[in-house]
Amino acid sequence: xxxxxxxxxxxxxxxxxxxxxxxRYHRDLQRVFSVxxxxxxxxxxxxxxxxxxxxTIGVYELGDWPAxxxxxxxxxxxxxxxVLLTTLLALxxxxxxxxxxxxxxxxxxxxxxxxxLMGVLGAFLTGDAFNLFVFFEVLLIASYGLMIHGGGATRLxxxxxxxxxxxxxxxxxxxxxxxLYSVTGTLNMADLAxxxxxxxxxDTALLRVGAVLLLLVFxxxxxxxxxxxxxxxxYANAPMPxxxxxxxxxxxxxxxxxxMYTLVFGPDLxxxxxxxxxxxxxxxxxxxxxGSIGVLGARELGRxxxxxxxxxxxxxxIAISLFTPQAATAALYYVIHSTFATAMMFLxxxxxxERRGGALIPTPPMPQGGxxxxxxxxxxxxxxxxxxxxxxxxxxxVMDAARDSDQVWTVWAVILVTSLITxxxxxxxxxxxxxxxxxxxxxxxxxxxxxxxxxxxxxxxAPEPVPGLAFVPVFALLTALVALTVLAGPAMRYxxxxxxxxxxxxxxxxxxxxxxxx
Amino acid sequence: xxxxxxxxxxILTASGIYLILRQRSFPxxxxxxxxxxxxxxxxxxxxxxxxxxxPILNKYAxxxxxxxxxxxxxxxxxVISFGMTAVVVMIALSAYLSARNDRIxxxxxxxEDA
Numbered sequence: 001x002x003x004x005x006x007x008x009x010x011x012x013x014x015x016x017x018x019x020x021x022x023x024r025y026h027r028d029l030q031r032v033f034s035v036x037x038x039x040x041x042x043x044x045x046x047x048x049x050x051x052x053x054x055x056t057i058g059v060y061e062l063g064d065w066p067a068x069x070x071x072x073x074x075x076x077x078x079x080x081x082x083v084l085l086t087t088l089l090a091l092x093x094x095x096x097x098x099x100x101x102x103x104x105x106x107x108x109x110x111x112x113x114x115x116x117l118m119g120v121l122g123a124f125l126t127g128d129a130f131n132l133f134v135f136f137e138v139l140l141i142a143s144y145g146l147m148i149h150g151g152g153a154t155r156l157x158x159x160x161x162x163x164x165x166x167x168x169x170x171x172x173x174x175x176x177x178x179x180l181y182s183v184t185g186t187l188n189m190a191d192l193a194x195x196x197x198x199x200x201x202x203d204t205a206l207l208r209v210g211a212v213l214l215l216l217v218f219x220x221x222x223x224x225x226x227x228x229x230x231x232x233x234x235y236a237n238a239p240m241p242x243x244x245x246x247x248x249x250x251x252x253x254x255x256x257x258x259x260m261y262t263l264v265f266g267p268d269l270x271x272x273x274x275x276x277x278x279x280x281x282x283x284x285x286x287x288x289x290x291g292s293i294g295v296l297g298a299r300e301l302g303r304x305x306x307x308x309x310x311x312x313x314x315x316x317x318i319a320i321s322l323f324t325p326q327a328a329t330a331a332l333y334y335v336i337h338s339t340f341a342t343a344m345m346f347l348x349x350x351x352x353x354e355r356r357g358g359a360l361i362p363t364p365p366m367p368q369g370g371x372x373x374x375x376x377x378x379x380x381x382x383x384x385x386x387x388x389x390x391x392x393x394x395x396x397x398v399m400d401a402a403r404d405s406d407q408v409w410t411v412w413a414v415i416l417v418t419s420l421i422t423x424x425x426x427x428x429x430x431x432x433x434x435x436x437x438x439x440x441x442x443x444x445x446x447x448x449x450x451x452x453x454x455x456x457x458x459x460x461x462a463p464e465p466v467p468g469l470a471f472v473p474v475f476a477l478l479t480a481l482v483a484l485t486v487l488a489g490p491a492m493r494y495x496x497x498x499x500x501x502x503x504x505x506x507x508x509x510x511x512x513x514x515x516x517x518x
Numbered sequence: 519x520x521x522x523x524x525x526x527x528x529i530l531t532a533s534g535i536y537l538i539l540r541q542r543s544f545p546x547x548x549x550x551x552x553x554x555x556x557x558x559x560x561x562x563x564x565x566x567x568x569x570x571x572x573p574i575l576n577k578y579a580x581x582x583x584x585x586x587x588x589x590x591x592x593x594x595x596x597v598i599s600f601g602m603t604a605v606v607v608m609i610a611l612s613a614y615l616s617a618r619n620d621r622i623x624x625x626x627x628x629x630e631d632a
Contacts, residue, residue: 130591137598144605148612156613160543160622163606167550168538170602174557174595181588182564233624 004051005060005075007044008083008121011037016114024108031098034110038091041117045084052080053494055501057511059127067127067512068188074127074512077498078332082124082255085336086248088480089343090117092473096347097241099469100354105150105239112149115142116245123252127512129180129187132256133173136221140166143249146242147234158237165230169220176213183207190512192264193505196271204271211265211272215280218260221253223310224280224317225287231310232294236302240350243306244343250313251335258320258328262502263509267323280321281407285414288314292418295425301358304429305345308383311422312338315385315415319398322405328499330397333491337390337484341382344477348375351470352433360429362436373434375474380426382481385419390484395419397492523563530556543610543620547603554599561592 015037023029051058058075061067094113096102103109119139126132144166148159181187183206184195199207216227223231231250235243257280265272291311298304316338319331349358355366366372378389385391395415402411484491501507530552537549565585573586614620 130594134594134598137602141602141605144609148609151612151616153613153617156609157617157619157622157624160606160610160613161624163602163609164538164546164550164622167599167602167606168553170598171550171553171557175560177591178557178561178564178588181591182566185585187587 002051002058002060004044004047005058005073005125006062008041008048008087009073009118009125011041011044012114012118012121016111016118019111019114020108027104030110031103034094034113035091035098037114038087038094038117041087041121042084042091045080045087048075049080049084051075052077055497057508059512059514066514068186068191071131072127072188072190072512073125074190074508075125076508077494077501078255078259079124081332081336081494081498082251083121085251085339086117086120086124089245089248089339092343092347092477093241093245095476096244096350096470096473099472100241100350102150102239102241102350106148108145109149112142112145113245115139116146118142120248120252124255127189129177129189129192129260133170133177136173136252137170139249139252140170143242143246146245147238149239149242155237155239158233162230162234165220169217172213172220173217176210176217179206179210179213183210188512189260189263190509193266193509194513196264197269199271201271208272208275211275212279214260215257215276218253218256219280219283221250222257222317223250223253223287223313224283225290225314226283228287228290228310232303232306235306235309235346236300240302240346240353243302244346244350247309247339247342247346250309251316251339254313254316254320254331254335257317258331258502261323262328263505266505267503277321277323280317281411284314284317284321285410286314287311287317288414288418290314292421292425295422296428298425298429299360301349301352301360301429301433304360304425305342305349308345308422308426309342311418312342312383314418315395315398318411318415319401322401324401324404325496325499325503326404327398327401328502329492329496330394330401332495332498333390333397333488334394336491337382337394337481340477340480340484341379341389341391344375344474344481345379345383347474347477348372348379351474352376356433360432362432362439365437369434369437371471373430375478376430376433378478378481380423380430384422384426386423388485389481390488391481393485393488519567519569523559523567527556527559527563530559541621541623543614543622546622547606547610550606551599551603554595554603558592558595558599561588561595564588 015033019030019033052075060073062071097109116139119135119142122135123132123139126135144163147162148156184192186192186195220227235246261276288311291307291314294307295304298307316331316334319327319334351372356363382389382391385395399412399415402408534549534553534556537545565588568584571582571584573584573589575583
């Protein structure tokens, strides 16, 4: 059996308790182990990608119980890509957290970070619906800890809201899984696909309920309108490096939609035909619109980036909800872009907030203002989808994929108009942050004793940040965006092969259930 | 039996949702607990209701049995919801102690955004 598949889950599961129990008082050792673990995860992800590249589907049976009786982990092109995306993002975030000193502003940052990675990677690899729920809970419980890292009254209150919202989502998830189990008698995704296809058409009312409930759960995670209310307050009040890591968490929702609704409730399935696409597309369009209007209306930098994250989820879900191989190709390209761009923007926002606070009002120039302004400009271009960065390529692909849809004019109009609104919003924020600072009428504000949330101001607290290291991950993410643009050809070939694999699930089902071709 | 279980799930869910909509940490946490009880009962019933049956297949006789898998699922769900309740109690408590306000919708007493 190929043991590489479980390595991305085992490694953080071992490193995190080790950090808590053995080296809890050694800050430098914690940093070394955390970075080493993330680097190792990157290497593992590369091995997995190499294995999945040629289209083989790897199956890992936990405890050697054959599917559908045991839990399986499944590695296909989509899983391998998402795992690598997560580990690359994690490397940038952990370096930034160390470089900016964020990891020392509360306890157990690195341990929680490893648990969070374990949950995310597990969710991408599992082939069992209930196991997906368990990994969702693992990543959520770690994210609760990370979300309130560093403390402060506003952050804690936002944390309560975030936890309560997600607990409700988890209850809904269990109800959906229970409904599916009561109809099909299985929770293995491949087996579900077989059983659902065999159900007689008149016996599917409960199944449709289950399918819609499951979509609701994933829509909460993906922050689809009207279930997006948790996201702006949570992301804007979380520590910015943590928010950058959360950029992959909303993608977990998108991934789960793509996985479940191509494999189990596929586009060819008569009983759930039109159930998903018809609802998801208008919701995705509204999400995109709400996100970009939020960018324009935000009065605080953290919220601005959080709303742009919602907008990019909207674009991604438009592509997913078309449910054609071409649209899935565009969606997979866009998911890479959107993860890196959103994370980069959160890190740039942290650079700005550390220097002058997050409110979008003119203040005197900040140190290293030119460099930060250049990074903000690059990130804004990427998020708004302007050339020359990959956001432009991504949006072009999504629009091209929508060309055969009945809704083509609505989709094009919404994408183009919201891009314009986002550009205006970003330009407004950028000029307030960086240009109005040089206006001589701006007076320096009284030095604040405390920030809004009651925490002491960052400058007094930040313990000896490693100079310059904070900029390295931001530039690395920018480089990743440039590389994604330059290497758009090879990236597209991979996502095209991935989409082809997703829309031909027979291979996946046969491999997991180990049935000779029936 | 079916009526009893279904109405228990329904009443627990309804009370849970009512309490969550109160938007104060204590009722919300109680509401979440009630909701998780409702979910556990519901999960239990997904294997069909069978009274006094062993959760084992007997290969010597065509004996009736009850589905063991939902019981395992309920066990997992109970453990997870217990842990989550502990976490939310801790976070809500520290939020209340630092902000002196137990509303969970990020507005203060006067309805202004915090």
